[in-house]
Amino acid sequence: MNAPGPCPRRLLCVALAAALLVVVLPGRAAAIPAFARKYQTSCQTCHIVFPKLNAFGEAFRLRGYHMPAETEEMVKQKPVSLGAPAYKRLWPKAVWPGELPGNVPLAVNIKFADVNTSTLNEDGTVTKVWSDFQFPQEANIFGGGTLGEHLSFFSEMTFGENPDGSVSVELEHARFDFDSPFGPEDAFHLRIGKMAPNVADGFQEMWISTDAAIDSVFSYNPIGVNGGTGLAEDVTPAPISLPASVRGIEAYGIIRHRAMWVGGVVNGISPGPNGQFDGNNAKDLYARFDYKLGGMGLDGYLGDKAPPAENWRDNSLRVGALVYRGDGSNINFASADPLGNPLNIQDLHFLRYGLYASLFVQDLNVFGAFIHGTDQLQSLDPVTAETLGLTQPTYRSWFVQADYVFYPWLQGTWRYETLTPGDPAVQSLRVGVWNASMLIRANVKAMIEYQRDLREGRNHSLNGLVRFAF
Amino acid sequence: MMRRMMWGVVFGIAVAATMAASAPPQAGGSITGTVKVAGQTNNADVVVYVEHATGAFKPPAAPAVMDQKNMKFVPHVLPVLAGTTVKFTNSDTVAHNVFSPDHEKYNLGTFGTGLSKDHTFAKCPKFPCVYVQLCMIHPEMEGFIVVVENPYVATTNDAGQFTIQGVPPGQYQVAVWQAKGKAQPKLVTVEAGKPATVDFTVGK
Numbered sequence: 001m002n003a004p005g006p007c008p009r010r011l012l013c014v015a016l017a018a019a020l021l022v023v024v025l026p027g028r029a030a031a032i033p034a035f036a037r038k039y040q041t042s043c044q045t046c047h048i049v050f051p052k053l054n055a056f057g058e059a060f061r062l063r064g065y066h067m068p069a070e071t072e073e074m075v076k077q078k079p080v081s082l083g084a085p086a087y088k089r090l091w092p093k094a095v096w097p098g099e100l101p102g103n104v105p106l107a108v109n110i111k112f113a114d115v116n117t118s119t120l121n122e123d124g125t126v127t128k129v130w131s132d133f134q135f136p137q138e139a140n141i142f143g144g145g146t147l148g149e150h151l152s153f154f155s156e157m158t159f160g161e162n163p164d165g166s167v168s169v170e171l172e173h174a175r176f177d178f179d180s181p182f183g184p185e186d187a188f189h190l191r192i193g194k195m196a197p198n199v200a201d202g203f204q205e206m207w208i209s210t211d212a213a214i215d216s217v218f219s220y221n222p223i224g225v226n227g228g229t230g231l232a233e234d235v236t237p238a239p240i241s242l243p244a245s246v247r248g249i250e251a252y253g254i255i256r257h258r259a260m261w262v263g264g265v266v267n268g269i270s271p272g273p274n275g276q277f278d279g280n281n282a283k284d285l286y287a288r289f290d291y292k293l294g295g296m297g298l299d300g301y302l303g304d305k306a307p308p309a310e311n312w313r314d315n316s317l318r319v320g321a322l323v324y325r326g327d328g329s330n331i332n333f334a335s336a337d338p339l340g341n342p343l344n345i346q347d348l349h350f351l352r353y354g355l356y357a358s359l360f361v362q363d364l365n366v367f368g369a370f371i372h373g374t375d376q377l378q379s380l381d382p383v384t385a386e387t388l389g390l391t392q393p394t395y396r397s398w399f400v401q402a403d404y405v406f407y408p409w410l411q412g413t414w415r416y417e418t419l420t421p422g423d424p425a426v427q428s429l430r431v432g433v434w435n436a437s438m439l440i441r442a443n444v445k446a447m448i449e450y451q452r453d454l455r456e457g458r459n460h461s462l463n464g465l466v467r468f469a470f
Numbered sequence: 471m472m473r474r475m476m477w478g479v480v481f482g483i484a485v486a487a488t489m490a491a492s493a494p495p496q497a498g499g500s501i502t503g504t505v506k507v508a509g510q511t512n513n514a515d516v517v518v519y520v521e522h523a524t525g526a527f528k529p530p531a532a533p534a535v536m537d538q539k540n541m542k543f544v545p546h547v548l549p550v551l552a553g554t555t556v557k558f559t560n561s562d563t564v565a566h567n568v569f570s571p572d573h574e575k576y577n578l579g580t581f582g583t584g585l586s587k588d589h590t591f592a593k594c595p596k597f598p599c600v601y602v603q604l605c606m607i608h609p610e611m612e613g614f615i616v617v618v619e620n621p622y623v624a625t626t627n628d629a630g631q632f633t634i635q636g637v638p639p640g641q642y643q644v645a646v647w648q649a650k651g652k653a654q655p656k657l658v659t660v661e662a663g664k665p666a667t668v669d670f671t672v673g674k
Contacts, residue, residue, distance in 0.1 A: 073511050082609065086571065086604055
């Protein structure tokens with residue numbers, strides 16, 4: 001099935017339209033005032049410009065929402081005891097003692113957006129949207145906290161208001177963690193649920209400062225007769241470039257303050273044909289290894305060093321390597337050959353390799369990732385299921401982002417991302433993002449963001465956003 | 471003259487006997503100080519005690535009392551001399567149970583408002599003996615009885631202050647017990663009529 005691909009220009013238009021569509025779709029956030037209430041501390045203890053985490057916030061996240069060297073004195077909202085600690089000695093004749101958060105650990109984020117877009121359509125016309133007040137665009141309800149020493153949880157439900165008045169609801173995260181249940185502290189954590197996997201977390205959403213997601217890495221559709229042609233948001237079942245969210249089990253840990261390991265087993269392509277979440281009976285696997293040189297340890301360890309007074313500074317270099325192996329056998333994607341004849345495509349096996357780096361130098365943070373993907377695509381006759389062809393396209397995407405803190409309340413961001421799809425006939429995608437984020441208060445943020453298709457100037461957006469958390 | 475002398479001797483003996491009865495044993499001093507529990511704002515409920523003291527010490531005739539009130543053991547920490555009987559009372563409007571998994575282990579059963587149960591702490595193999603007090607009906611309830619070998623013991627207030635009264639003059643190892651932390655014992659010299667000061671920091 002190596003027939004010539006369709007018009008690259010047309011596909012590019014479709015791809016870019018999809019890319020700009022993402023701009024107005026609900027984004028991701030993770031500012032959890034429930035933690036601020038628990039510790040009676042400012043958002044800036046953990047965030048630079050929320051949701052971007054500083055080194056302390058990253059340690060807090062990785063440690064299962066316990067502060068480094070946490071003492072009872074730090075916890076201002078005393079938890080409710082569900083059993084005296086002495087009951088540990090009585091187990092299994094008694095329930096192991098636990099705790100409830102002192103207050104309901106919920107928090108709300110609300111986002112307003114003033115959307116301005118210009119999109120080049122397939123027929124050559126341009127659709128322009130000027131100042132569409134999406135007030136509000138979305139609201140997120142977060143739940144996050146601890147249930148005693150070794151258990152923590154995190155959940156996020158997002159409500160989006162649609163132009164027709166309908167509301168979309170998505171359970172973006174719902175996860176339960178076992179934190180250091182045995183062995184050295186932080187050497188082993190286990191999470192179960194729907195989560196942003198640590199295979200990509202860190203550069204996927206916890207650290208991004210922009211409203212625009214990194215679509216070239218997370219929203220690429222690798223399915224196509226000759227390989228993937230661009231971005232996709234609404235393909236069902238959802239193909240995988242690198243998953244932004246998974247359902248499964250993940251283990252990770254921190255070794256000697258500096259190294260992080262991650263391993264996970266997850267559902268993969270979903271949904272399945274019979275109402276199940278997994279598209280087939282095969283699981284996807286992933287792994288990651290990071291090492292951090294300089295700065296605060298990944299678990300918040302500082303040794304004899306005093307932390308800098310500027311909470312965003314963490315002179316350090318963190319590098320990582322990741323791999324994701326998926327199995328999409330027996331999952332059909334409806335497609336068509338170049339002549340328009342229908343066929344099914346299965347992504348029998350796919351591999352994603354990636355490298356990640358983040359450099360902090362004073363007020364500057366430069367970070368990025370490179371992803372190389374291989375897909376084994378089998379084309380099938382939709383009636384007879386006869387194999388029509390087998391291709392093994394590869395794609396690559398990468399991005400680099402620079403965040404600079406001008407003032408504690410003002411951060412500038414520039415990002416360049418590119419995607420070279422699997423179909424060799426399709427031009428690569430190049431997108432630039434410029435963003436200025438201002439903290440009006442520690443929990444109120446205003447942003448101006450410009451996103452531009454660097455190959456086609458008629459595809460661009462300029463949005464003003466306000467997000468507040470309480 | 472003889473009669474006056476005899477009255478004088480009798481009076482002198484009577485005064486001496488009265489002083490002996492009212493004064494602390496062996497005209498003792500006191501040990502005072504402050505305990506800071508690292509990582510906690512409240513420094514109460516730390517037991518400060520003299521590790522070893524010479525003499526035979528009789529437990530008090532009247533029982534010590536640990537109440538259950540507002541679904542808490544009150545006091546939260548109760549130090550007692552070995553052999554003391556503790557009366558566990560229930561001032562709540564709900565039934566409580568008292569048991570301890572420590573040392574000889576006991577379960578005093580469940581009892582309602584206004585009732586009480588006794589237990590005598592006379593089987594401590596090595597001082598101090600700590601008995602956690604639990605209520606099976608309300609698992610969050612927790613109290614501690616700390617059995618010591620002599621009466622020279624005190625518990626800290628919220629500020630961490632303590633005073634051990636009536637300690638005979640001499641040199642002692644003073645130690646602390648706290649539910650979640652530890653501190654090294656310290657050597658203290660007590661002089662008659664004078665307070666000796668010692669401070670502790672309890673860490674993990």
